[in-house]
Amino acid sequence: MCFVAEHGRSATRRRRARALFALAVGTVLGARPAAALTTTYAVRVRWKPVSDATVAGYHVWVRPLSSATATPQNAGLPTPAADGTMSYTLGGLDVRTDYAFSVSDYRRDGTESPRSNEVMSGYAQVAPLVDEDGDGLTDAQEDKNLNRVVDPGETDPLNPDTDGDGVPDGKDACQGTAKGAAVNAAGCSCAQISCDDGNPCTTDTCSAGVCAHAPVRDGTSCSDGNLCNGTEICQAGVCRAGTPLVCNDGNPCTTDTCSPTRGCVHTAIAGCIPPPGTGGPSASCAAATGPPFTRLRLRLHRRASGPWRLLARGMLATALDPATNGLALALWSSGAAPLYAVVVPPGEFQTAGPRALYSGGAHPADGLVRLGLAIDGAATILSVTALVPAAGIPAPAAAGPIPGMALAVGAGPVCARSAGLACVAANTRTIRCE
Numbered sequence: 001m002c003f004v005a006e007h008g009r010s011a012t013r014r015r016r017a018r019a020l021f022a023l024a025v026g027t028v029l030g031a032r033p034a035a036a037l038t039t040t041y042a043v044r045v046r047w048k049p050v051s052d053a054t055v056a057g058y059h060v061w062v063r064p065l066s067s068a069t070a071t072p073q074n075a076g077l078p079t080p081a082a083d084g085t086m087s088y089t090l091g092g093l094d095v096r097t098d099y100a101f102s103v104s105d106y107r108r109d110g111t112e113s114p115r116s117n118e119v120m121s122g123y124a125q126v127a128p129l130v131d132e133d134g135d136g137l138t139d140a141q142e143d144k145n146l147n148r149v150v151d152p153g154e155t156d157p158l159n160p161d162t163d164g165d166g167v168p169d170g171k172d173a174c175q176g177t178a179k180g181a182a183v184n185a186a187g188c189s190c191a192q193i194s195c196d197d198g199n200p201c202t203t204d205t206c207s208a209g210v211c212a213h214a215p216v217r218d219g220t221s222c223s224d225g226n227l228c229n230g231t232e233i234c235q236a237g238v239c240r241a242g243t244p245l246v247c248n249d250g251n252p253c254t255t256d257t258c259s260p261t262r263g264c265v266h267t268a269i270a271g272c273i274p275p276p277g278t279g280g281p282s283a284s285c286a287a288a289t290g291p292p293f294t295r296l297r298l299r300l301h302r303r304a305s306g307p308w309r310l311l312a313r314g315m316l317a318t319a320l321d322p323a324t325n326g327l328a329l330a331l332w333s334s335g336a337a338p339l340y341a342v343v344v345p346p347g348e349f350q351t352a353g354p355r356a357l358y359s360g361g362a363h364p365a366d367g368l369v370r371l372g373l374a375i376d377g378a379a380t381i382l383s384v385t386a387l388v389p390a391a392g393i394p395a396p397a398a399a400g401p402i403p404g405m406a407l408a409v410g411a412g413p414v415c416a417r418s419a420g421l422a423c424v425a426a427n428t429r430t431i432r433c434e
Helices: 123-129
Strands: 002-007 019-027 040-047 055-064 071-076 086-094 099-107 119-121 202-207 210-215 233-235 238-240 254-259 263-268 293-301 308-316 327-332 340-344 350-352 355-359 368-376 379-388 400-411 414-417 421-427 430-433
Touching: 040 099, 055 086, 071 086, 293 400, 293 421, 308 400, 327 368, 327 379, 340 368, 340 379, 400 430
Parallel strands: none
Antiparallel strands: 002 019, 019 040, 040 086, 055 071, 055 099, 099 119, 202 210, 233 238, 254 263, 293 308, 293 430, 308 379, 327 340, 327 400, 350 355, 355 368, 368 379, 400 414, 400 421, 421 430
């Protein structure tokens, strides 16, 4: 750095103008690496000499910034450099002290000029150049804010092993090691590093700051939390992929998906009734593929006008599952077409344990007021309340036997149809069949 200072007039002779002194302070240690544990340094002060033959020499003054008293050192008449400047080296300066430097000239008669203005140099300039404790870090690298105090996150410029773990600060990747803790070559203890390699098929351990990763037993689960891609297991310390799930249930009335947490999910398609042979019955349930009703009673009643009100109670020797495929129900007589038929999609049922209930309201468009099922082991108890159009069932002319009827019900692959029931008209408005 170059600093310009003015030199005042001589005490014994007048000058036409003040002489200019160009001062340059160069830290000698900056020209070569600092020796280990160096606690002093030297500076070279450079100035432009006065063109006056009466000048016998120069004094270089130095004072600590904390003191008002400056001490002179006799620089004599140094040989000028190629640029015409003179210089003088002052040694024995303390690294942690800030100094002010100035220059004056003296003559053979003992008179001396006033000192030039001061040039400052000290810890902030020297700390980046010296390594006082020889640990491989300069003082500025250790005392980062240059306040001469070991703050949190800093190491001690005067202690080569600040945390005392046996690894010099310049090679210590983990400062602040607990006292007595065993460390690795980088100065890190087990408490200061993580040995987790992210591999579920290894057991991670640490000793004296050194990690080890031992394979777990073959066959140990290493699930990634996704059931859809199969069950992963460990083999020789490596997680091997499982066999992905196949979720196609072959049912055209379900949407098949895979949930990472639940596995295969089969969601019923609202309003879908699988054709016979593909997972569900047709609405007519013309071909019975399941066991017949073990018990069934029908009652139909109507007012002077309006539909017949059907009440049916029965039991099937099989378990139905309407919540998956829905349910088809039909009332038959001797004709080729059912007297009444209705299909309830699976999403319309409310289930609670072994019970399933459909409620269509007091005047449903499809006539089905209520349909209830209760699963009792391998049997199903059925109850139906429906409004059957009057045109489908002619009113009896008088009390007495009338043509028989049958009830068909289907859910999923089961399509059960009762044998013909004997029906009797109690009057022109009431029919009972069993």
